[in-house]
Amino acid sequence: MILDEIVEKRKINIAKQKQIKSLAMLKQEAEALPQNRDFPLEKALMKQDINFICEVKKASPSKGIIAQDFPYLTIAKEYELAGASAISVLTEPDYFLGEDKYLQEIAQNVSIPVLCKDFIIDEYQIYKAKILGASAILLICAILDDETLRRFFTLAEKLGLSCLVEAHDENEIKRALKVQARIIGVNNRNLKDFTVDVENSLKLRSLVPENVIFVSESGIKTKEDIEKLRVHQVQAVLIGETFMRAKDKVLALKELYGKKISPKVKFCGMKTREDIAIINRYTPDYVGFIFAESKRQVSMQTASDLAKILDEKIKKVGVFVNASLAQIEEIAQKVSLDIIQLHGDEDNEFIKALKNKLDLPIWQAIKVKDIVDIERAKQSIADMILFDAYVKDSAGGTGKSFNWDLLKDFTGEFILAGGINKQNIIRAIRTTKPYIVDISSGIEKDNHKDENEVKTISELLRKVG
Numbered sequence: 001m002i003l004d005e006i007v008e009k010r011k012i013n014i015a016k017q018k019q020i021k022s023l024a025m026l027k028q029e030a031e032a033l034p035q036n037r038d039f040p041l042e043k044a045l046m047k048q049d050i051n052f053i054c055e056v057k058k059a060s061p062s063k064g065i066i067a068q069d070f071p072y073l074t075i076a077k078e079y080e081l082a083g084a085s086a087i088s089v090l091t092e093p094d095y096f097l098g099e100d101k102y103l104q105e106i107a108q109n110v111s112i113p114v115l116c117k118d119f120i121i122d123e124y125q126i127y128k129a130k131i132l133g134a135s136a137i138l139l140i141c142a143i144l145d146d147e148t149l150r151r152f153f154t155l156a157e158k159l160g161l162s163c164l165v166e167a168h169d170e171n172e173i174k175r176a177l178k179v180q181a182r183i184i185g186v187n188n189r190n191l192k193d194f195t196v197d198v199e200n201s202l203k204l205r206s207l208v209p210e211n212v213i214f215v216s217e218s219g220i221k222t223k224e225d226i227e228k229l230r231v232h233q234v235q236a237v238l239i240g241e242t243f244m245r246a247k248d249k250v251l252a253l254k255e256l257y258g259k260k261i262s263p264k265v266k267f268c269g270m271k272t273r274e275d276i277a278i279i280n281r282y283t284p285d286y287v288g289f290i291f292a293e294s295k296r297q298v299s300m301q302t303a304s305d306l307a308k309i310l311d312e313k314i315k316k317v318g319v320f321v322n323a324s325l326a327q328i329e330e331i332a333q334k335v336s337l338d339i340i341q342l343h344g345d346e347d348n349e350f351i352k353a354l355k356n357k358l359d360l361p362i363w364q365a366i367k368v369k370d371i372v373d374i375e376r377a378k379q380s381i382a383d384m385i386l387f388d389a390y391v392k393d394s395a396g397g398t399g400k401s402f403n404w405d406l407l408k409d410f411t412g413e414f415i416l417a418g419g420i421n422k423q424n425i426i427r428a429i430r431t432t433k434p435y436i437v438d439i440s441s442g443i444e445k446d447n448h449k450d451e452n453e454v455k456t457i458s459e460l461l462r463k464v465g
């Protein structure tokens, strides 16, 4: 049986590795690393209505070589852009042609959690995964007895590694639940004979309680597969081959995800004629001029000059922090602003007064630290709320994101801001479903608006919309 063969080969390989570096040394190295107990994989797999773990896999015993050309780092980065919640990296060398360096380099180059996908039969591999930078490991019930499963699970917990505990049938799910696994993966592929059936996940779904994350693994190919899993409240899917064979990972993931999300876009902090030239080529719905003290501040005169060369289709938003009514009124007229964005401590009284003076929509920024801020937003009489990250002593544009989960129960249209960039924009919009996304630092390089970033983000949004 193939599984036994793989395990045998794994044993030989690990014995060799131990001769080069002993278990004791590896353990010491792993234990010296920060043992962060945030468990980012659990968090990542609960954000969207269905979350994708995309796999980097060169070959498999059932399919042979899947990717002749294997630019593993580029693939991983594309997965991240495409909105993957996590990345799985095969490290098994003999049958999947995996390598440790794939995991290590990928973990260093993406900001989402990375799963070490291997046949773990020795604690040596768990310390190794930690050292290589994994956030999580795979534990396969079919190759571990109860005692070993528990021991490995406990060790991973101690090192701050999440465990995806893989089961294939009812009995294995029970065993996974017994170790109190927080993430259970049901493999649709029978590792004994390679037959694949997505129905296996549906059949076993009800055995896993709601507070445990259910991952459906293997053989997922179509948006119909995903939709079936989605209606059965499957929180995540693990997909390898389908994505490895797709030329464009963003389009492939969008196709499987099956829902279009097309927020309007605002690019903020325009300062120069070059900025406007770039923006005119990509025509976002809105641009922002910042009149408050900031590294992106513009004078009324500059903004007025830039406004004249801006594509007419693009609406002009003026961003103010605790400015006076008179100042806002003067600038709004001179620059012919379309919208006023208040980004300071302005209250409803002020908004009312402003509305009396100017017949323009007013957006109010709320900086989010915790759920109280979301409640506060509901009291505002502004026409729309912009949620931004809270950063002490800063009005905005910091490149920091806030915890998007806080927006789960916010009904109504809003603008999402705060550290949105090409790596997280698709995840951000699928998680929060904003009416508008607002991007400033995410389209900059060395403090300047950068055409490549604007282009990438514009194309990503076009692809998923």
Ligand SMILES: O=P(O)(O)OC[C@@H](O)[C@@H](O)c1c[nH]c2ccccc12
Binding pocket: 055, 057, 117, 118, 119, 140, 166, 187, 217, 218, 219, 220, 238, 239, 240, 241, 242
């Ligand atoms: O390429 P697929 O059919 O989408 O499958 C991915 C993943 O589930 C599969 O690679 C897998 C599931 N469990 C495993 C255990 C070991 C190695 C690989 C796997």
